[in-house]
Amino acid sequence: MKKKVLVLFLLILLIPFNVHAETIAQKRKDIANLKAKYQAQQNAKKNAQNNISSDKQSIKNKESEINSNQQKLTDAENESAELTKEIADGKKEISNIMEAYQVAQGDNVYLEYVFEATSYEDLVYRYAVMEQVMSYMKDKINGYEDKIKKNDELIVYIKDRKVELDNQINSLNDEIDGLYDDIKSYDKYANDIASDIRDAEGFLQYMVNMGCKETEELNACQARVNSTNNYGWIKPLVKGKVTSYFANRISPITGKPEFHSGTDIGGNPEGTPVYAIASGTVCKIVRKSSCGGNQVYVCSYVNGKKYTTCYMHLLAINVSLYQTVYTSTAVGTVGGGKGTSGWETCSTGAHLHLGLGTGWYGSDYTTYTQWKAHLIDARTTIGMPARGVWWYSR
Ligand SMILES: [Zn+2]
Numbered sequence: 001m002k003k004k005v006l007v008l009f010l011l012i013l014l015i016p017f018n019v020h021a022e023t024i025a026q027k028r029k030d031i032a033n034l035k036a037k038y039q040a041q042q043n044a045k046k047n048a049q050n051n052i053s054s055d056k057q058s059i060k061n062k063e064s065e066i067n068s069n070q071q072k073l074t075d076a077e078n079e080s081a082e083l084t085k086e087i088a089d090g091k092k093e094i095s096n097i098m099e100a101y102q103v104a105q106g107d108n109v110y111l112e113y114v115f116e117a118t119s120y121e122d123l124v125y126r127y128a129v130m131e132q133v134m135s136y137m138k139d140k141i142n143g144y145e146d147k148i149k150k151n152d153e154l155i156v157y158i159k160d161r162k163v164e165l166d167n168q169i170n171s172l173n174d175e176i177d178g179l180y181d182d183i184k185s186y187d188k189y190a191n192d193i194a195s196d197i198r199d200a201e202g203f204l205q206y207m208v209n210m211g212c213k214e215t216e217e218l219n220a221c222q223a224r225v226n227s228t229n230n231y232g233w234i235k236p237l238v239k240g241k242v243t244s245y246f247a248n249r250i251s252p253i254t255g256k257p258e259f260h261s262g263t264d265i266g267g268n269p270e271g272t273p274v275y276a277i278a279s280g281t282v283c284k285i286v287r288k289s290s291c292g293g294n295q296v297y298v299c300s301y302v303n304g305k306k307y308t309t310c311y312m313h314l315l316a317i318n319v320s321l322y323q324t325v326y327t328s329t330a331v332g333t334v335g336g337g338k339g340t341s342g343w344e345t346c347s348t349g350a351h352l353h354l355g356l357g358t359g360w361y362g363s364d365y366t367t368y369t370q371w372k373a374h375l376i377d378a379r380t381t382i383g384m385p386a387r388g389v390w391w392y393s394r
Pocket residue numbers: 244260262263264352353354
């Protein structure tokens with residue numbers, strides 16, 4: 001038995017891990033799997049919502065049973081109180097009649113009735129009538145007592161039933177709370193999956209745009225495409241001049257030392273087209289950030305290496321996420337001045353802040369901190385003149 005387990009364990013170890021080859025075909029499979037997972041989350045959420053509805057209906061039914069029982073309880077208590085009073089009256093009446101037999105008093109109505117008999121037969125008859133009255137009253141009292149006993153039983157039942165229903169309502173409410181928690185986690189997981197789907201679809205689009213074949217591995221595709229296409233750097237503006245280096249400087253906003261994470265290019269009014277400095281895919285877009293404003297990130301493959309370029313403070317964004325861009329594509333227009341002052345606080349006038357990082361933002365790394373750690377000097381990399389020196393063609 002132990003040997004079998006060991007063999008199975010070794011077999012599992014020997015099965016090679018399913019290494020994800022990055023191919024269009026694999027991406028399509030990944031996307032289909034992700035969509036199925038997403039649908040499963042949506043279905044689970046729907047089930048939870050249905051269960052919540054039916055639990056709520058069940059609570060409503062129990063509450064209405066409690067309410068109608070409450071009415072029955074009040075009725076039974078009132079009826080018992082009335083019957084108790086009538087029993088007391090009836091008993092008093094009987095004791096009056098009993099006393100009348102024993103005490104001869106002129107003002108006693110029962111006694112008068114009996115002694116006003118005109119003959120012996122009449123006396124016997126009147127006596128029998130009296131007995132019948134008493135017997136009738138005793139029966140009535142017995143009936144009332146039975147009814148009170150039944151009411152008492154009903155009252156106990158209703159009180160017990162209320163405890164039972166309250167407990168059931170409490171556990172239904174607990175169940176509903178749990179279902180709401182479940183829905184939250186289904187939503188969170190579905191959101192994560194949706195974001196994975198967007199990433200995978202963007203990546204798929206990138207590979208399609210590059211002209212990769214269905215089962216061609218990404219690296220091979222990139223090498224092939226790179227060898228046949230003359231991808232290279234080009235300036236982002238037709239004319240302009242560098243106004244601030246990718247270097248330590250005194251911040252024009254705070255007056256304190258800072259590291260300037262890109263190359264600033266001035267000499268153009270707001271609205272001037274900003275072009276991609278290399279072909280690639282739009283891999284991230286940020287809109288109206290208070291520091292950086294409208295931003296477009298392009299993931300490119302240049303001279304055999306991955307890069308991400310970033311265009312900040314844009315007045316307008318002219319591209320959409322995962323769109324393929326070429327060096328002829330205007331990704332947006334120059335901003336940073338009056339036109340963007342409604343949301344921007346980190347720019348002192350119209351200019352383009354050009355950022356350049358290695359790797360792809362959005363797939364090789366995903367956070368702004370990681371992006372900053374990948375930054376390199378755009379001016380020296382793509383070959384722009386020194387600060388203050390104008391150029392008039394890209
Ligand atoms: Zn800047």
